[in-house]
Amino acid sequence: MASTSERPPAFRLSAVLSGHTNDVRCVIAETSRPPTKSPRLASASRDGTARLWLQEEKGAAGTQWRESYRWCEEDRAYENAVAFVPPDVEGGRNGYLATAGADSLIQLYPLDPPQSEPAFKLTGHAHNVCALDVSADGSKIASASWDMTARVWEWTGTEEGYACDKVLVDHEAAVWDVLLLQKEPDLLLTAAADNRVRLFDLATAQVRYTFKGHTGPVRALAKLLPEDLDCALFASASNDGTIMIWNYQSGDSITSLGSHDSYIYSLTSLPTVGGGGLASAGEDGIVKLWNEDDGELDQEILVPALSVWSVTALPNGDIACACSDNLIWVFTRDATRCADQATITEYEDKLELHSAREELPADGSPNRRPRASPSAPAINDESALEAGGQEQQVKLWHEHEWQEMGEMVEGPPTGEAAGKNKEQPRMEFDGQEYDFVFSIDVADDTPPLPLPYNRDSDPRSVASTFVQTHALPDSYVERIVDFIHAHTRP
Template structure:
């Protein structure tokens, strides 16, 4: 599958709007869809990535914009804070990863090596390595001490959409338009398993804190659970009534969030395998979701260009505090 397939999903997204008087988000500023959101380890700041080519840094408590990080020349699809909290990474359709100094808003370095769009990325638990997923059908591993490319993982037959570290950072899990979930050995680059079951492109993957279980979301609307040690599907969640764009797992591993083309973010109890809440308010599909570290709030970014902050206890939007 190619850009035409992705454009078809985008066209479907545009056709699923809510009435103009639907609830508005408190965090606005992006000029196009919000592809990714990431919350800092202390829960005080938020990074967002957009199709408007920018990364934005926000004060999450005040829901106010702090900086616009401008350096990419195409849609920015993924963002992550580095462990020091002072720097961050962003990945883009311009084939590059940019490393940012968050205090100054300036670039520190550029990681180059992909020859097509970078759709997703993941940071190792120790913060020393970065994995990137690209439409050049590869996953690449980077050493963040040197910003050098360590290894490429080849085997997918179509655009790779997302990647995650697993099994104590000894393995990678990648998902792609070829409908597969693949496991890789980090040390050697060897493909360990090709797991199938989804009926359409697999767009999202998240790994449990213990590193042994992954959840994937697909255009087929399904959320599947995978036992990574046994290398097989081990269950599923009811899913969405439309394509799934993103999945996040809480720090304690008890809950998951998912976003989809039905304009909803959903909260799941992973032990019981059931939905606890659904969050409605975006006017277009929910493209990105994240937990805050304390597990009390969630953040969603939408195709409608806005970012929303939610109370997981009440299911209500959290408004920006009055100045």
């Protein structure tokens, strides 16, 4: 058990990276970059762009981050994921940046030097691609999609570039994350919205183990002690707010860590040089640091954003967070890389605007401060749902206030009424007939948005597509699913 004196130093603010004009959905560090070169980050955003960030030495002024390149295609759907693909000099393969998003495409852009046109486009997924992972040698790319599959793409050494080698289909809902196991390249972990983690044998495309324990969609995976290739432990995080530790070789559940107050979206393991441990982040706007030795909570970092979508660890031990405030926040345990006073002041001001109650410590340490109000979304059942009324509404807690989220308009009756009147006419929307057409109010100053639905449709897929189409927070998905279930089940 680590004593207080043995625990690593606290993270403090290092930098804030601005440029994106919408939620930054993913940030990833280039872990294969030689230590003699400046660290790089890549980010993906709902603004439809992917960006490359470079940290430069500024002498006595320390270090400074700058945007070094931007990939932006006209009318490109929003981006969800990015991954660095290391080069293979001997094999003649260049290094690439892989991007993926709502258009179901995976695109690989040359990196050194960066080029605006993709060298390869990987097609095959039928829905939003939400996560990517790459093998240490760059020969494999794994992808996760809302089409309920994970795919593995292999380098062919031809003009084709990468080709789909395996399609993993044993999921009952959207696949949120994938993790290639570097020591055992024929194994892949997947995290899915059916509350399960699965270990696939890529030689056979069959499930070796199914890890059960979470009570909500599993959103993130991370291998523990990544520098120790013999370590068989990994972590999973879920919408249920918990982090669970497993052994992928035995299939056993080892333990669980503390929890978040809301959905957990991202996990990353920290290198030993940065003090080691595990970082988690999610809908509560907090990054939590878990001790490598005993699994206890070392620190909570409050980020001035509603959601922290992604967290990544740099080789030097710093962490970067991609957030719903359109920014990337970087934190460090190294005093030589701490932010200047102007940046700390900006951080303080944003925290105050985010309704934090306590004063920021004078040393600029970004420790957690309690929120003025909860951020976890919830249905206001008593005041929003009228069981016997002609019009039924649902509200969502979002941005610290109740927002009217849905109004059920005419549709086939449910419950006893459904049995009495089986000839209820279907509703027409956009030239097609549906069992239901819900009207979803997302803002007071805009008309309600129609949500057509058939009884044989998958509620989660319909809700996810609706949220994606209208660029709504991911936290709406579960609420819409609950709303659909409440009003369509007989």
